[in-house]
Amino acid sequence: xxxxxxxxxxxxxxxxxxxxxxxxxxxxxxxxxxxxxxxxxxxxxxxxxxxxxxxxxxxxxxxxxxxxxxxxxxxxxxxxxxxxxxxxxxxxxxxxxxxxxxxxxxxxxxxxxxxxxxxxxxxxxxxxxxxxxxxxxxxxxxxxxxxxxxxxxxxxxxxxxxxxxxxxxxxxxxxxxxxxxxxxxxxxxxxxxxxxxxxxxxxxxxxxxxxxxxxxxxxxxxxxxxxxxxxxxxxxxxxxxxxxxxxxxxxxxxxxxxxxxxxxxxxxxxxxxxxxxxxxxxxxxxxxxxxxxxxxxxxxxxxxxxxxxxxxxxxxxxxxxxxxxxxxxxxxxxxxxxxxxxxxxxxxxxxxxxxxxxxxxxxxxxxxxxxxxxxxxxxxxxxxxxxxxxxxxxxxxxxxxxxxxxxxxxxxxxxxxxxxxxxxxxxxxxxxxxxxxxxxxxxxxxxxxxxxxxxxxxxxxxxxxxxxxxxxxxxxxxxxxxxxxxxxxxxxxxxxxxxxxxxx
Ligand SMILES: Cc1cc2nc3c(=O)[nH]c(=O)nc-3n(C[C@H](O)[C@H](O)[C@H](O)COP(=O)(O)OP(=O)(O)OC[C@H]3O[C@@H](n4cnc5c(N)ncnc54)[C@H](O)[C@@H]3O)c2cc1C
Numbered sequence: 001x002x003x004x005x006x007x008x009x010x011x012x013x014x015x016x017x018x019x020x021x022x023x024x025x026x027x028x029x030x031x032x033x034x035x036x037x038x039x040x041x042x043x044x045x046x047x048x049x050x051x052x053x054x055x056x057x058x059x060x061x062x063x064x065x066x067x068x069x070x071x072x073x074x075x076x077x078x079x080x081x082x083x084x085x086x087x088x089x090x091x092x093x094x095x096x097x098x099x100x101x102x103x104x105x106x107x108x109x110x111x112x113x114x115x116x117x118x119x120x121x122x123x124x125x126x127x128x129x130x131x132x133x134x135x136x137x138x139x140x141x142x143x144x145x146x147x148x149x150x151x152x153x154x155x156x157x158x159x160x161x162x163x164x165x166x167x168x169x170x171x172x173x174x175x176x177x178x179x180x181x182x183x184x185x186x187x188x189x190x191x192x193x194x195x196x197x198x199x200x201x202x203x204x205x206x207x208x209x210x211x212x213x214x215x216x217x218x219x220x221x222x223x224x225x226x227x228x229x230x231x232x233x234x235x236x237x238x239x240x241x242x243x244x245x246x247x248x249x250x251x252x253x254x255x256x257x258x259x260x261x262x263x264x265x266x267x268x269x270x271x272x273x274x275x276x277x278x279x280x281x282x283x284x285x286x287x288x289x290x291x292x293x294x295x296x297x298x299x300x301x302x303x304x305x306x307x308x309x310x311x312x313x314x315x316x317x318x319x320x321x322x323x324x325x326x327x328x329x330x331x332x333x334x335x336x337x338x339x340x341x342x343x344x345x346x347x348x349x350x351x352x353x354x355x356x357x358x359x360x361x362x363x364x365x366x367x368x369x370x371x372x373x374x375x376x377x378x379x380x381x382x383x384x385x386x387x388x389x390x391x392x393x394x395x396x397x398x399x400x401x402x403x404x405x406x407x408x409x410x411x412x413x414x415x416x417x418x419x420x421x422x423x424x425x426x427x428x429x430x431x432x433x434x435x436x437x438x439x440x441x442x443x444x445x446x447x448x449x450x451x452x453x454x455x456x457x458x459x460x461x462x463x464x465x466x467x468x469x470x471x472x473x474x475x476x477x478x479x480x481x482x483x484x485x486x487x488x489x490x491x492x493x494x495x496x497x498x499x500x501x502x503x504x
Contacts, residue, residue, distance in 0.1 A: 002271030002287035003100040004034045009295035014063025022064035025092045031071035039455045040128045045156030045322045056446040077245040103235035103272035120230045134228045142226040146173035150232035155321035158194035167201035177328035185352040185368045193323035237273045252280040327374035330364025344395040353395045360386040410467040422453025434468040
């Protein structure tokens, strides 16, 4: 996903041909067209189609030539000859080689159990297909790992009728994001969504009958009957090329603030595989910031002073899970000691809101079962909006000038409303794109980048396009029908914003 962003940004920067002409070769081991990996958990939840994940490609590549090799693995970076070698025997000379090799899902039990290979993961389209096939009729599923992705998988499979347990090593789920009090309420919401959580659970081994998994056994002796085991226990940056090339590697490929290897400035690394000074994030926003910075360097443009490694470290995280609304803002689960923290805990309604303020600014928050308040607090945090004198009023109603429109009419939606938070795209940007001739979702996405992150704004963008088709019709061309996953109309715009303006 980060390589796609790099290409897109290069396309934009080189379009006027005043920059360097670039000759780019993209080597990708997956056979598929570039796709939005974030939406795989939405596919599991049956809220997105596998066929709709393809990312728009660069709008303009007139300033560069691009050759894309799919289904080809780079096996070796020969730094003496400045050549990348691939498993199909091809060799590709370079001035700069960009490692954007991402990360691989970690697997538990790799050495201790011969059936460890039967444990499924979710990282690629192929993993997603296999997982859905394995759970194709209601089954008992055990998800190992109660972090964000583990819970998304668990809720998605439960919504498809599976009987799901989540095993979590820590004392409560989402322990990197939520304090225990909020996690208890999230746990109740998970149970209502059909997901049972088992905490302090260390996976020991799989029980089986022939080739069939029958249960998981925990280190403390507990046993949970199951047919399918899915692991979501983190990712490992794919560093094999850099390591083999003798470049510095810690958890990820070590890079400077300029995203170059300290061992060789002709090698850059971005995205999940890279380890800048701030560490590996495993999130998309920092990878995109790195891609943008590297694109400027490669195109020979002036580069801002802000190191990409410190940009967009993603301090707002949202659980994209069916039936369980969780948003966490700030650094870690505990509120900052120096802040004033107010809390609303309402277990009967599976609702918990905690806001920490310093002066009149939000510095941390967590919201369970409170979408509207979460959307407002996210906006207040990101835009550094001044808060009312008494922060307690935020707990129930959010901001006095809520970012969430009260009516579903796009006419009254302020032009500055953020429609796609991942890319900072506003209603005005969508309207301008439509006026400039982008009449369908693909064209608008390619132009504005809306929908290319968490994809949660798709519904809103389609609603705005339908509205614009009415107010700004094209005379001769029949109006396109804007495809979305769920049918709907412009009146679903507001409720979609409540749901989806925020994302991790
Ligand atoms: C289900 C799911 C949901 C997620 N949700 C979120 C979310 O809500 N928010 C968020 O911020 N992040 C999320 N993430 C993480 C996000 O997807 C990653 O941060 C992002 O994909 C990183 O992009 P990347 O380009 O660095 O790596 P990738 O997208 O993994 O791309 C790397 C590509 O390089 C290929 N490759 C590796 N080695 C080689 C080689 N030697 N030769 C050729 N090709 C190679 C890989 O096959 C892969 O196609 C999610 C991830 C998953 C799996």
